[in-house]
Amino acid sequence: xxxxxxxxxxxxxxxxxxxxxxxxxxxxxxxxxxxxxxxxxxxxxxxxxxxxxxxxxxxxxxxxxxxxxxxxxxxxxxxxxxxxxxxxxxxxxxxxxxxxxxxxxxxxxxxxxxxxxxxxxxxxxxxxxxxxxxxxxxxxxxxxxxxxxxxxxxxxxxxxxxxxxxxxxxxxxxxxxxxxxxxxxxxxxxxxxxxxxxxxxxxxxxxxxxxxxxxxxxxxxxxxxxxxxxxxxxxxxxxxxxxxxxxxxxxxxxxxxxxxxxxxxxxxxxxxxxxxxxxxxxxxxxxxxxxxxxxxxxxx
Amino acid sequence: xxxxxxxxxxxxxxxxxxxxxxxxxxxxxxxxxxxxxxxxxxxxxxxxxxxxxxxxxxxxxxxxxxxxxxxxxxxxxxxxxxxxxxxxxxxxxxxxxxxxxxxxxxxxxxxxxxxxxxxxxxxxxxxxxxxxxxxxxxxxxxxxxxxxxxxxxxxxxxxxxxxxxxxxxxxxxxxxxxxxxxxxxxxxxxxxxxxxxxxxxxxxxxxxxxxxxxxxxxxxxxxxxxxxxxxxxxxxxxxxxxxxxxxxxxxxxxxxxxxxxxxxxxxxxxxxxxxxxxxxxxxxxxxxxxxxxxxxxxxxxxxxxxxxxxxxxxxxxxxxxxxxxxxxxxxxxxxxxx
Numbered sequence: 001x002x003x004x005x006x007x008x009x010x011x012x013x014x015x016x017x018x019x020x021x022x023x024x025x026x027x028x029x030x031x032x033x034x035x036x037x038x039x040x041x042x043x044x045x046x047x048x049x050x051x052x053x054x055x056x057x058x059x060x061x062x063x064x065x066x067x068x069x070x071x072x073x074x075x076x077x078x079x080x081x082x083x084x085x086x087x088x089x090x091x092x093x094x095x096x097x098x099x100x101x102x103x104x105x106x107x108x109x110x111x112x113x114x115x116x117x118x119x120x121x122x123x124x125x126x127x128x129x130x131x132x133x134x135x136x137x138x139x140x141x142x143x144x145x146x147x148x149x150x151x152x153x154x155x156x157x158x159x160x161x162x163x164x165x166x167x168x169x170x171x172x173x174x175x176x177x178x179x180x181x182x183x184x185x186x187x188x189x190x191x192x193x194x195x196x197x198x199x200x201x202x203x204x205x206x207x208x209x210x211x212x213x214x215x216x217x218x219x220x221x222x223x224x225x226x227x228x229x230x231x232x233x234x235x236x237x238x239x240x241x242x243x244x245x246x247x248x249x250x251x252x253x254x255x256x257x258x259x260x261x262x263x264x265x266x267x268x269x270x271x272x273x274x275x276x277x278x279x280x281x282x283x284x285x286x287x288x289x290x291x292x293x294x295x296x297x298x299x300x
Numbered sequence: 301x302x303x304x305x306x307x308x309x310x311x312x313x314x315x316x317x318x319x320x321x322x323x324x325x326x327x328x329x330x331x332x333x334x335x336x337x338x339x340x341x342x343x344x345x346x347x348x349x350x351x352x353x354x355x356x357x358x359x360x361x362x363x364x365x366x367x368x369x370x371x372x373x374x375x376x377x378x379x380x381x382x383x384x385x386x387x388x389x390x391x392x393x394x395x396x397x398x399x400x401x402x403x404x405x406x407x408x409x410x411x412x413x414x415x416x417x418x419x420x421x422x423x424x425x426x427x428x429x430x431x432x433x434x435x436x437x438x439x440x441x442x443x444x445x446x447x448x449x450x451x452x453x454x455x456x457x458x459x460x461x462x463x464x465x466x467x468x469x470x471x472x473x474x475x476x477x478x479x480x481x482x483x484x485x486x487x488x489x490x491x492x493x494x495x496x497x498x499x500x501x502x503x504x505x506x507x508x509x510x511x512x513x514x515x516x517x518x519x520x521x522x523x524x525x526x527x528x529x530x531x532x533x534x535x536x537x538x539x540x541x542x543x544x545x546x547x548x549x550x551x552x553x554x555x556x557x558x559x560x561x562x563x564x565x566x567x568x569x570x571x572x573x574x575x576x577x578x579x580x581x582x583x584x585x586x587x588x589x590x591x592x593x594x595x596x597x598x599x600x601x602x603x604x605x606x607x608x609x610x611x612x613x614x615x616x617x618x619x620x621x622x623x624x625x626x627x628x629x630x631x632x633x634x635x636x637x638x
Contacts, residue, residue: 103409107345134393135420136587137427138580178416178430180409184393191408195348232395233402240403240446240454 003077005088006296009115009122011192013185014096016125017212017254019066022074022093023057024254024275024288026050029078033272038078038289041086049093050074058271060255060262066095073115080293087296090115091123102195103188104180116199121206121295124189128216131230134184186231193237197244204246204299208291209238214251214278215258222280224249246299250291251278351409353438356482359458362406362442368456371598372483375492376510377464380535380578383429384492385441385459386414387578388595391588396448398592400599403444403454410441414461418579427579432463445599457599460486471513474521483523488531488598491515495536495577498553499543508556515564527603528568531594532560538577538585569603 012018026047027033029040049072056063066072075090092115102108108116196205211223221229227249228235238247256274257265268274277285354362362368373381389411391397405411418427432439439461446454460482470477483489491514497507511532518524534540534553543549557573565571576590577583 102348103351106348106350106409108348109345111344113346132421134390134415136390136418136579137420137422138418138587178413178422180412182416182421183409183412186393187408187412190404191351194404194406194408198349233393236392236396236401237404240401240444240450 003086003088005090007090007115007119008292008295009119009196010091010093010125011099011122011189011196012096012125012127012212013099013130013188015065015130016096016127017210017252018096018125019053019063019093020057020254021123021125021210021212021252021288022050022091023053023063024272025292026054026074026076027058028272028275028286028288029076030054031270031272033270034275034285034287034289036081037287038080038089038293041077041079044077044088045075050076057255060259060265062259066093068095068097068101071095071098078289089292089296099192100181100188103183103191108195108199113199116196117201119196119200119205120202121208122196123208123210123291123295124193125210125212126185126189126227126231127212128226128230129213131185132182133230134186184233186233189231189234190237193234193245197241204243206295206297206299207238207245207247208295209247209249210291211249211251213253213255214276215253215256217251220282222249222282223251223278224280226251248291248294249280252276252288252291254288349406351407352413353407353410353436353461354440354442354458355437356440359440359442362456362458366456368458369488369599369602370482370486371457371459371488371490372486373460373462373490373492374467374483374514375464375535376468376494376507378496379464379492379494380429381464381492382414382432382461383418384490384533384535384576384578384591385461386411386418386429387588387591388459389415389443390418390579391591392443392445394587397588398595399448400445400595401448401450403446405444406442407440410438411443414441427581429579432461436463455599467514468510470517470521471510472517474517477517477521477523480523483518487602488529489518489524490531490533490594490598492533492535493556495534495538495540498534498556499539499545499549504552508559511556512560512563515560519564519567524568526567526569529570529597529601529603530564530568530572531598532557532571532573533590533594534573534575536577536581537575537590538580538583540575541577541585542583 010018010022028037032039053063064070072093073090074093075088077086077088079086092112094112098109098112193207209223209227211217211226214223217226219226224235227238238245253274253276255265256268256276265274272286272288275286275288277288277290279285279290359368373384375381388397392402414429416422417429441459441461443457443459444454445457446452462480462482466476466480470480477483491511493511494507497503515524515530524530534556540546540549540553553575560573561571572594574590574594576588576594577585578589578591579587580589
């Protein structure tokens with residue numbers, strides 16, 4: 001009997017945490033450290049890539065960025081903990097630049113388009129620290145004026161990246177031309193989801209919206225509320241297109257903290273204890289397979 | 301038929317984009333980018349919808365499939381037409397707007413281009429809007445919206461972004477005006493009167509005259525008529541509200557309103573006036589000030605609402621199913637035969 005397949009897409013702009021998520025997922029399913037999680041049924045095929053990223057992740061070392069030339073499709077033969085069913089889950093690990101390129105160049109690689117067409121669902125990863133906000137000049141006049149005067153007086157000591165936005169000291173407030181890659185993150189993500197909706201005829205498509213690096217978020221806020229607050233256009237799009245995308249929201253800290261705190265993170269004897277998955281009721285788990293189980297679930 | 305071929309006329313096409321060269325907006329950026337990708341994935345990629353403003357022909361894909369509200373934004377060069385469009389999109393980027401939620405757009409790249417110079421990312425210290433280049437055929441922005449309570453399906457809205465030169469030509473010539481055939485199809489004719497000019501004594505009569513002459517020309521060309529829904533928007537209201545001679549300027553605005561009402565109200569289906577500051581330059585006006593109220597009617601009112609009730613058609617005997625359907629839909633048009 002052929003093992004059923006569950007093809008999923010994995011969307012995320014550059015540095016959204018896609019590879020870190022996959023590394024932590026592979027560790028959890030292989031190690032069996034988390035009760036109730038999906039488990040590896042058996043090894044099949046070449047798992048060199050997954051083993052490599054898992055080793056780096058478990059040792060809290062930086063993972064190589066996925067380059068457009070080194071994109072992989074990974075598959076895992078997984079057993080559901082309670083249903084005893086075995087499914088081959090397939091994820092493409094595309095570079096974030098591939099998704100940026102869809103928005104900027106209006107092209108999608110044919111093999112990726114095929115994966116999107118066949119997918120039953122997928123994950124959308126958003127890294128809170130790489131979100132490009134829509135900062136409007138009329139609302140930041142005070143900030144810009146103070147930077148200008150500080151620059152002129154030589155007192156400018158630097159600001160957070162999100163505040164400085166395009167106030168580049170080399171360019172000193174010169175006009176810069178429009179480039180699509182400078183578009184706010186939420187606009188780019190909505191268009192990428194629209195590409196998926198156009199290619200994939202299944203309705204609805206299960207979508208796990210994962211806010212990665214949740215350890216950066218200090219507010220007491222649910223993942224869904226976070227998306228509503230910081231990516232309202234995306235939130236509205238998912239609300240109004242529930243017949244297209246059946247979305248659930250998760251906060252995930254796959255690494256468990258920042259790489260600068262690697263020593264502290266390595267002290268945990270079980271790497272999966274570093275993982276935090278936050279549900280919308282703010283309950284937490286170490287089970288990173290929760291969003292995957294949700295997108296694999298057949299629609300009623 | 302291969303799956304890709306069936307999508308040739310839909311949002312995703314296997315063909316290389318043919319209209320890229322005609323889109324004057326930041327064409328070079330797109331060209332350079334496309335070149336790089338072509339080299340990378342020669343023959344290995346599919347084309348996605350361009351995301352840019354649509355030509356009338358491209359918009360047909362939407363209008364043929366669904367009921368669409370078409371908003372014609374009119375006004376002189378620099379009166380704030382593109383800023384108004386960008387402002388609506390800015391509002392949706394912040395959350396629900398006028399009790400509507402954003403539900404998608406085929407022209408996100410086009411919106412992004414129009415919003416760019418108002419963002420800090422542009423490196424500017426004062427907000428601006430890129431001028432719409434005369435002659436571009438990519439003049440329609442698309443947005444899908446849905447009521448906040450999700451009580452009804454999403455609606456499609458097309459918003460024209462014609463350059464001011466078209467309206468300057470239209471006010472001077474009825475035949476030029478006739479060329480703007482979109483006006484006749486538009487559900488709403490939205491005319492902007494430049495608030496910046498209204499506060500300058502040496503320019504305000506000109507601003508009034510421009511508005512009056514655009515309306516005159518559109519009426520004489522048959523582009524506007526008894527079924528037309530016309531809104532006059534005094535744009536850049538922040539400048540009027542914070543002007544030194546505010547009482548005098550407000551009196552002049554009142555004068556413009558009265559004059560337009562007297563001349564045109566009897567000749568169109570509905571005529572209303574709004575004061576808006578799409579993106580403030582002065583004072584404490586929020587983004588999209590004054591736009592929520594007219595926006596609700598732009599996306600919901602159609603000219604049918606003002607269909608004159610005094611035109612009666614006789615109901616013939618032995619009418620067809622289609623006629624019966626027509627009669628049920630528009631009962632006011634029918635009187636009993638004899």
